[in-house]
Amino acid sequence: MRAELAVLAVVLAAAVASLFVFAVRHRGQRDPDAERKGTRFLLGIGDLLLNWFLWAIGPAERVLLRAGATPDHVNAAGLLFGVAAGILIGGGRLEAGGWAMVLAGACDVLDGRLARARELASVYGKFIDSTLDRWVETLAFLGFAAYLGQRPWGALVVAAGLGGSLLVSYAQARGESVGVSGPGGLMQRAERLFLSILGCLFDPVLSRALGLREGTVLMWVLAVIAVGALGTALHRTLWIARRLRRLS
Numbered sequence: 001m002r003a004e005l006a007v008l009a010v011v012l013a014a015a016v017a018s019l020f021v022f023a024v025r026h027r028g029q030r031d032p033d034a035e036r037k038g039t040r041f042l043l044g045i046g047d048l049l050l051n052w053f054l055w056a057i058g059p060a061e062r063v064l065l066r067a068g069a070t071p072d073h074v075n076a077a078g079l080l081f082g083v084a085a086g087i088l089i090g091g092g093r094l095e096a097g098g099w100a101m102v103l104a105g106a107c108d109v110l111d112g113r114l115a116r117a118r119e120l121a122s123v124y125g126k127f128i129d130s131t132l133d134r135w136v137e138t139l140a141f142l143g144f145a146a147y148l149g150q151r152p153w154g155a156l157v158v159a160a161g162l163g164g165s166l167l168v169s170y171a172q173a174r175g176e177s178v179g180v181s182g183p184g185g186l187m188q189r190a191e192r193l194f195l196s197i198l199g200c201l202f203d204p205v206l207s208r209a210l211g212l213r214e215g216t217v218l219m220w221v222l223a224v225i226a227v228g229a230l231g232t233a234l235h236r237t238l239w240i241a242r243r244l245r246r247l248s
Contacts (some may be wrong), residue, residue, distance in 0.1 A: 004095045008201060015056075022052045031055065033113060041190055050190070057106055061113055070118070071111040071125055075132050078107030082136030089143030089200065094218065097143060098200030104136050105193050130169070133189060137165055140196060148219055161222045164229025165192055171233055175240035180247075185232030192225050 030047070031054040033039075041050035064074065081104035089097035111129055115121045141162040148154035168188065175181060199221030206217045 005205065008095065008205075018056060019049075019052050022055055023048065026051075026055065033116065041194075042186070054109070057109065060106070061110055061117070064110065064114060065117055069114065071115040071120060072128075074107045074111040074114060075128055078104045078111065079132055079135060081107060082132075082139045085136075086139035086143035089140065090146030092147060092214075094147075094200040094203050094215075097140075098197050101140060101193065101197050101200065105197070108133060108136070130173070134166065134169060137189075137192070138162065141165070144218075144222060148215055148222075151215070151219065154219060157219055157223050157226055160226035161229060164226050164233055165189075167233035168229055168236065171236040171240065175236070175244075178244065180240050180243045185235045187225060187228030187232045192229060195221050195225050 029051065031051050034050060034054060039050065041047055081100045085097045085100035085104060087097075088094075088100055108129070112121075112125075115125050141158055144161070145155065145158045148158055164187070168185065172181070199218040203216075203218040203221075204214055207214045210217070
């Protein structure tokens with residue numbers, strides 16, 4: 001536990017320091033790719049974190065490009081990290097599972113950036129990217145189910161979180177298939193992943209500090225994800241339905 005806490009402290013210190021450097025040297029600067037796609041984090045409130053993260057993984061992107069890596073390579077790595085995250089979380093190794101989710105999330109971003117850098121963007125890539133995202137998220141929630149399923153309300157919270165997450169994606173995909181895009185909402189993929197990672201990394205410390213059973217803080221975080229995801233899915237469903245009705 002002490003070693004894991006030391007690693008977490010070092011990584012957090014490095015992240016905060018690099019965030020400060022980014023905020024000073026690149027004040028107001030947005031990542032061109034995120035700007036083109038209109039990407040927002042936490043409804044725009046967290047855009048500084050978004051642009052810092054894209055800047056921070058820039059060296060990894062350049063290394064992968066020089067090494068000749070393709071989006072398929074990165075997608076495969078992301079799926080493997082997702083499998084690892086589910087297994088580790090299910091086995092109660094929350095911090096290790098959280099770091100595996102960090103790597104899976106980084107792969108999710110890098111595959112699209114490599115595809116655009118190599119001019120390989122295609123409908124195949126879009127399909128594989130979005131589908132593997134659902135796989136990784138589902139694997140993480142299976143880990144949550146194994147870890148929290150025997151606790152009071154644990155199964156319900158995990159099921160609601162997974163169901164809400166999939167409904168958010170389904171509403172968007174189904175709307176696009178009939179010609180109406182319905183983006184937006186608070187609890188999108190990036191927000192859900194961010195909160196899940198925080199829950200895994202900080203649960204052991206916070207639960208112990210609060211005198212609670214390990215996993216309690218994580219379950220609270222998953223409850224927030226569940227409520228937010230179901231609300232976002234409802235928002236998208238109503239938004240798309242209203243526009244389709246106007247077109248009919």
